[in-house]
Amino acid sequence: MTELELLVDLHKDGVRQGPGSVEETLKAFSFIESEHFEKLKIVDIGCGTGGQTITLAKHTGAQITAVDLFPEFLNVLNNKANELELLKNIKTVEASMDNLAFHDEEFDVIWSEGAIYNIGFERGLQEWKKYLKRGGYIAVSEATWLTKSRPKEIEEYWNREYADINMAANRIKLIEDNGYSLVGYFVLKQSSWMKNYYEPIKNRLQKFLERHNNSESAKQLYESSVEEIEIYEKYKDYYSYGFYVAKKNIIFSLL
Numbered sequence: 215m216t217e218l219e220l221l222v223d224l225h226k227d228g229v230r231q232g233p234g235s236v237e238e239t240l241k242a243f244s245f246i247e248s249e250h251f252e253k254l255k256i257v258d259i260g261c262g263t264g265g266q267t268i269t270l271a272k273h274t275g276a277q278i279t280a281v282d283l284f285p286e287f288l289n290v291l292n293n294k295a296n297e298l299e300l301l302k303n304i305k306t307v308e309a310s311m312d313n314l315a316f317h318d319e320e321f322d323v324i325w326s327e328g329a330i331y332n333i334g335f336e337r338g339l340q341e342w343k344k345y346l347k348r349g350g351y352i353a354v355s356e357a358t359w360l361t362k363s364r365p366k367e368i369e370e371y372w373n374r375e376y377a378d379i380n381m382a383a384n385r386i387k388l389i390e391d392n393g394y395s396l397v398g399y400f401v402l403k404q405s406s407w408m409k410n411y412y413e414p415i416k417n418r419l420q421k422f423l424e425r426h427n428n429s430e431s432a433k434q435l436y437e438s439s440v441e442e443i444e445i446y447e448k449y450k451d452y453y454s455y456g457f458y459v460a461k462k463n464i465i466f467s468l469l
């Protein structure tokens with residue numbers, strides 16, 4: 215199995231593939247104004263097995279297009295949507311977020327929890343904007359420093375894993391520089407990392423290793439997952455995901 219196939223295999227049984235919670239999905243959604251939520255067209259980019267997709271569908275009754283690169287995740291989402299009788303609300307699309315084939319101004323809302331890092335925060339804001347109606351909303355959660363300075367070990371870890379991590383003020387500036395206005399921002403709770411994401415991974419890791427006969431590549435993924443969790447437990451006061459909700463400007467600046 216390739217590294218990516220192993221990664222999908224480790225994560226496909228998770229309710230979520232990143233930190234988050236039902237309450238925080240709904241909190242982010244509460245910044246969105248609409249008279250008819252059920253008429254909204256939402257695209258959920260990097261949906262994984264659809265933790266947040268299901269929450270949005272149940273809560274809004276909107277039409278949701280759920281996009282992910284990996285069909286294994288989309289199959290899980292389709293099965294869940296079927297069981298919950300939500301197939302009328304959720305359509306899945308296998309595609310890469312840097313090569314989407316939607317129409318201009320097709321959506322009222324772009325949603326992306328813990329996934330925009332795959333294209334990069336600013337590039338995602340720029341490339342996805344055309345799919346959003348004027349006055350439409352983008353809601354993304356993304357790695358965010360909580361303090362201006364931090365210990366060397368955690369700085370080096372993130373520089374290695376995802377150097378684009380930034381402070382909220384800098385992300386908000388990028389949002390505003392790219393033709394959106396911020397309408398809401400908050401930081402994910404620590405329980406959304408540990409209880410909802412890392413503890414379920416910890417519980418799956420041993421079986422994952424056994425399933426892959428302790429292969430070298432499975433052991434590597436096991437070890438990097440354990441390291442990621444230990445780093446989080448040690449440095450959780452220095453970073454989190456920030457949830458950014460912004461509205462696409464109706465009037466474009468000429469400057």
Ligand SMILES: C[S@@+](CC[C@H](N)C(=O)[O-])C[C@H]1O[C@@H](n2cnc3c(N)ncnc32)[C@H](O)[C@@H]1O
Nearest residue numbers: 230231232260261262282283310311327329332
């Ligand atoms: C950290 S997970 C978050 C999943 C889900 N939104 C959640 O919060 O549980 C990132 C997701 O992005 C997807 N992904 C990675 N690269 C992608 C790409 N190029 N295009 C679309 N999805 C991608 C992964 O398959 C994964 O489901």
